[in-house]
Amino acid sequence: MIISVKKMSKDKEEVVLITKDGIRHDGRKKDDLRDISFHVGVLDRADGSALITWGRNKILAAVYGPRELHPKHMALPDRALIRCEYRMATFSVPDRKSPAPKRREREISKILAEALEPSVFNYLYPRSVIDVYINVLQADGGTRCAAIAVASLALADAGIPLKDLVVGCAAGNLYDQAVLDLDDVEDKEGQGDMPLAYLPHIDEIVLLQSDGVFSPDLYKTALDMLIPACKKIYKLQRDALKSKYSQITEEVADAPEKEAKSKEKAKKEPAKPAKDGKKEAKKKADDKKEKPSEKEAKKRKFSKKSDKKTDDEKKSSTKKEKDDKK
Amino acid sequence: MTIQIKDRSMVTPGEVIAEGEYHLGSNVYRQDKKIISQVIGLVTVKDNQISVVSLKGKYLPRVGDLVVGKITDVSLNSWVVDISSPYPGILRPSSSLDRRFDPVKDQTRKIFDVGDVIVAKVFSFDRTRDPTLTLRSDNRSGSGGPYLGKLSGGRIIDVSPSKIPRLIGRRGSMISTIKQYTNSRMIVGQNGRVWFKGNTFEEEYLVLQAIEKIDREAHTRGLTDRVKEFLEDAVKNLKKNSEKTKAEKPKEKKDATKK
Structure with a gap:
């Protein structure tokens, strides 16, 4: 479907950006976002890292710090410095991009640092620096918004105290129609581009740029589209951040079951949550004194299972509650 | 509410x-x-x-914390210590040696050199100045306190400082479990750096695995039991392997170092 549209447009030698029905050149509606997914903690050497796949954009962010600042004279006496470096890989665009940083990259580095700063409790780490390195591996329009979203997620992964996660999204003007999330073609052929970065919980805008023409009405409709879109992306960010740890929790919960199946001998102790140190110690002492007979072991196995069931129930109940709140 | x-x-x-x-x-x-x-x-x-x-984050020094640090710089009358925090620790001979220190006669480098690993206590810190360290434990409690000074041999590993309470456990239960099963010595710094030394390579490697397990699963419940289980199994395997032929041993070692 999409391919046929592209072919048609090539024949005419001009791109149909938006049809009368409001369908865009890649089949999206006016207020559709591209597919977005986040991965947190993808790099081992960095203190925090994240990867975003936003349509055909692929961006990697790494955070180091807070750490000692060199050169020392750049240090701020009352807060941490936030240094941001946005770079595009030579292979990120169809024609090879020269590896030297260009004016555009320097601009984006600056605006990213300034958009991230309001979200960070930077006064907690005076005289230090938080370095944020952003590498665009593949670009297809809207990279600065995607970069803000990953950078913020990488900061959170590094354990840096934040007021909120920062979300970025862009709106655009295609023949006096406001559309959400421009890709590369729409950005180049369209009449306007408006990137926005937003703190959803605090309801604060930390970046708003606009390039091209926006009438007052168009501007408002664009903003009205952007805020809900940002909230959608925010949810994805949060889920990605939590999933890094919940995966481990699930693994840990699954592991004993598998082992129990493979090993028919019930030698192990029930993996009860340790509530009291003393009780635990007593248990250990008992275990040392007399090795549990098979019957006891069976009982334990049984109790273990029942424990798990109750745990599962608890989990499901908390989930339900969360859903209700939402 | x-x-x-x-x-x-x-x-x-x-x-x-x-x-x-x-x-x-x-x-x-x-x-x-x-x-x-x-x-x-x-x-x-x-x-x-x-x-x-x-669940993650950098160490912020607190007065009285025990920290494991690496000497990164030596000057005439001080050492700079990396304590894996945004701020470098400063250690001075006057606050660390039992005898008098004369910068003209004595050489700081002969006491601690770059690359040495030390255990020290945070003496002062207020964010406007770099933290100062000391090797004197205040003897108010009476019985000497923990060992402070240079550590020779062993290995160090960094975990995130917020997981240190988990690694120590309730009244040191976790740490004593690890020590007991592996017959090794361990010093846990509040800055997330752990020094450990075992009698054999295999036991030392067990300690490493246990610490990594705790670091990874710190946010889950029932960790002490799981670590105990893990160590029990591992120690049994070690005994079995030692009974087996010696030809297999070097292979295992290679695998372990790769990891």
């Missing part, structure tokens, strides 16, 4: 934990009447005080 998030559940930065007159613990902030998390971590509610236990 409502708590919106249950105790011990996970929150992300910006997530509202409660609304109302609660006391602020660590890693939370107040906006209007909402109490909001600053980091990704687990909520703890204790006597009307709400705090979040962070």
Whole structure:
């Protein structure tokens, strides 16, 4: 479907950006976002890292710090410095991009640092620096918004105290129609581009740029589209951040079951949550004194299972509650 | 006065934990009447005080903390110590040696050189100045206190400092479990650096694996039991392997070093 549209447009030698029905050149509606997914903690050497796949954009962010600042004279006496470096890989665009940083990259580095700063409790780490390195591996329009979203997620992964996660999204003007999330073609052929970065919980805008023409009405409709879109992306960010740890929790919960199946001998102790140190110690002492007979072991196995069931129930109940709140 | 998030559940930065007159613990902030998390971590509610236990983050020195550091620089009358914090630790001979130190006659480099690993105590820190360290444990408690000074041999590993309480366990239960099963010595710095030394390579490697396991699974329940289980199995395997032919041993060692 999409391919046929592209072919048609090539024949005419001009791109149909938006049809009368409001369908865009890649089949999206006016207020559709591209597919977005986040991965947190993808790099081992960095203190925090994240990867975003936003349509055909692929961006990697790494955070180091807070750490000692060199050169020392750049240090701020009352807060941490936030240094941001946005770079595009030579292979990120169809024609090879020269590896030297260009004016555009320097601009984006600056605006990213300034958009991230309001979200960070930077006064907690005076005289230090938080370095944020952003590498665009593949670009297809809207990279600065995607970069803000990953950078913020990488900061959170590094354990840096934040007021909120920062979300970025862009709106655009295609023949006096406001559309959400421009890709590369729409950005180049369209009449306007408006990137926005937003703190959803605090309801604060930390970046708003606009390039091209926006009438007052168009501007408002664009903003009205952007805020809900940002909230959608925010949810994805949060889920990605939590999933890094919940995966481990699930693994840990699954592991004993598998082992129990493979090993028919019930030698192990029930993996009860340790509530009291003393009780635990007593248990250990008992275990040392007399090795549990098979019957006891069976009982334990049984109790273990029942424990798990109750745990599962608890989990499901908390989930339900969360859903209700939402 | 409502708590919106249950105790011990996970929150992300910006997530509202409660609304109302609660006391602020660590890693939370107040906006209007909402109490909001600053980091990704687990909520703890204790006597009307709400705090979040962070799952990651850098070490901020606190006076009296035991830290494991590496000497990174030596000057005429001080050492600079990397304590895996945003601020370097400063150690001076006057606050660390039992005898008099004369910068003209004595050489700092002969006492500690670059690359040496030391255990020290944080003597002072207030964020406006770099933390100073000391090797003197205050003997007010009577019995000497922990060993402070140079560590020779062994290995060090960095874990995130917020997981150190988990690594130590309730009244040191976790750490004594590891020591007991592996017959090794361990020193845990509050800055997230752990020094350990075992009698054999295999036992030392077990300690490493146990620490890594704790670092990875610190946010889950029943960790002490699982670590104990893991160590029990591992020690049994070690005994079995030692009984087997010697030809297999070097292979294992290679595998271990690769990891």
